[in-house]
Each structure stands twice: as C-alpha cells, then as structure tokens.
Amino acid sequence: MFMYRTCAFCNGKLPGDGGPSGLGVGQRLAFDEWKARLWVVCPKCSRWNLAPLDDRLEKIEALARAAARGRVAAATEQVALIRWQHYDFVRVEKPRRLEFATWRYGERLKARRREQLKFVLPVTVAAVGLAVAVNVTAGGSFGVFVWNIPRGAQWLYTRIVGRRSVGVAEPPICERCGTVLQLRARHVAYARVVGQAQGDVALILSCPNCHAEGAMLVGRDAHNALRQGLTYLALARAGRQRVEDAARLVEGAGGPDQLIRDVARRELTLRSLAPERRLALEMAVDERAEVTELERQWRDAEELADIADGQLSTTTELEEELRRLKKRPEGDQPSS
Ligand SMILES: [Zn+2]
Ligand SMILES: [Zn+2]
Incomplete structure (x- = not known):
C-alpha cells in the first residue's frame, strides 16, 4: 500500500x-481509536500527517496493543504520550476537543519557535562577532548597535517566511x-475569509x-494559503498567542465550521484579526482540511466497495474503473 x-x-x-x-514510516505515531484516525x-x-484509509483499523489495533505494553511518559485526561522501544505513541484518550487541541497546538507553537531560533541565534552570534571586531577596530563607538542585532535577525527571519510562495494548483x-x-505568504495577510457551502472556507485575495x-x-x-499566511502573521504581528484561549474560542463558537463562519462575518483582513482569533482560525482550518481529506478517502473506499459488490456488471466497465482509480495522483495531501 x-x-x-x-x-x-x-x-x-x-x-x-x-x-x-505497519505503515512503514513514522517514529512518532498518533492514533484515535474512537474516530479510527491514525497520523x-x-x-x-x-x-500530523493523516494516514491513508487502507486497513487503518487493523493498524490502529496493532498500535493500541503495543502502546498498552509501553510506558506512559506524560498524560492528560485526553491524550497520553507513550514510549515503546524507540517509538513515541500519542494516544487520543477521549474525543473531547478542548484539551486535545490545546496540547496539539502547544506543540506546534513550540516547534515554530525552535525553527525561528535556529535562524535567529546563529545570525545573531555571527553578527555580534562581526560587530565586536568592527567596534575594536573603530575604537569602541558602536556599543548600542550590538543590542539591535537579535531584533534585526528576527526581522530578517520574518521577511524570509513572508517571501515564501504559496502552494496553489494554478x-x-x-x-x-x-x-x-x-502569491507569497505576506500577501495573504491582506486577504479575508469568506464562508462556503458545507462549512468550507474560501479566501478573497x-x-x-x-x-x-x-x-x-x-x-x-x-x-494552503491560510496556513502559510497565518504562520507568517504569527511572526509579523506581535502579540501573545495563547493556545488555551484560541482553543476556547473554537469551542465557544460551537466548533471549527462555526468559527470560520464567525470570522467570515466580520469581513476583516487576516492581519486585522486579534492574535488568538488568528490562531483559532488556524486550528479550525486544519480541522476542516483534515475532514475534507477523510471524506475523500471514504469516497474512494466506497467506490472500491461498490466494485467488490459487483455493481459494475461488465469486465470492461470494471477495468475502466480500476484504471481510473489507479490514475489518481499520489500523495494527495495538502502541501504547504
Ligand atoms: Zn513537517
Ligand atoms: Zn489587480
């Protein structure tokens, strides 16, 4: 597979x-036995990269068995981080959104900060070294300048993220x-969200x-555009983003689809949204994208089930259908 x-x-x-x-890839795996999801x-x-649907239930069962033998490293009421051999398992304990989202996005924000530091620190160290050398040569008149370097490196990093082009089909x-x-990530800051049928999201540029x-x-x-634009804005627009507050906003709105509708109704550009509402939107868009992907996988599974049930009567019809299914693009996952 x-x-x-x-x-x-x-x-x-x-x-x-x-x-x-049995996925053949992954060192940290997350699974939800209730919703039959695996990442x-x-x-x-x-x-979290959603695993394809094939035999997902068997795979989740196998994971759950291994996790039962592992050591619980950390746990909340909703998620447990379990170490087993050299694997990490994230077990979703209960289908309750608030704490789960808080945990999951807290991890993401930490990763974002690490990514940023990987750039900001070496640039700062190199620049400070240079500044000190220049300072010594010039007889010590650049003292103030050194303090601006971390902020300068930070600014440069934000620029780089803002210039990343947005992955769109056309x-x-x-x-x-x-x-x-x-389209670049920073352009998306001036876009605004509009609601679509069935709770999906569109973006007016x-x-x-x-x-x-x-x-x-x-x-x-x-x-894709929303994810990249919101990542850029998290850097460019100062303001603390507290994961708990954002998760509570999603919950308070009545779920991801309602939150997207709320944001759309305000008719504000992304850059004018309050920081925690931007993070809430990011969460909601992720949920939405994941559900869309799941739906697509279910549809494929249904089609295959139809073939198995013999609804396509002739051999030619059957072969054509199989050819069509095989031609589907691989790696049909959102890219960013
Ligand atoms: Zn990644
Ligand atoms: Zn124009």
Missing part, C-alpha cells in the same frame, strides 16, 4: 519505519487588472498590484 515518506506540510523527511503500525507526526514542524489572476498573482479584491481561492488552495 501507499504511504507518503515526506511531511505534507513542510516537505521534511519523515523518519522511522512505522513500527507496529504520522512530523518531528520538524510537529504537524496562480490566480486578478479580475480587476489581469495580473497573474505570484487583495491584489498586490492594484490593491483591489480581485481573486478568490477555494478548497485546498485556500487551506
């Missing part, structure tokens, strides 16, 4: 061989001025050229 080798979110290589899950957790960005074209938009609202992204493109 097919399983991805790289993280769908950051493209980093996923380590490990999946251990008892490989990326060590670089801490995001670059959108501005309806007003006809420009092909080379402000054209960097004519500054009018001239293009719209939907589906996976909207998810």
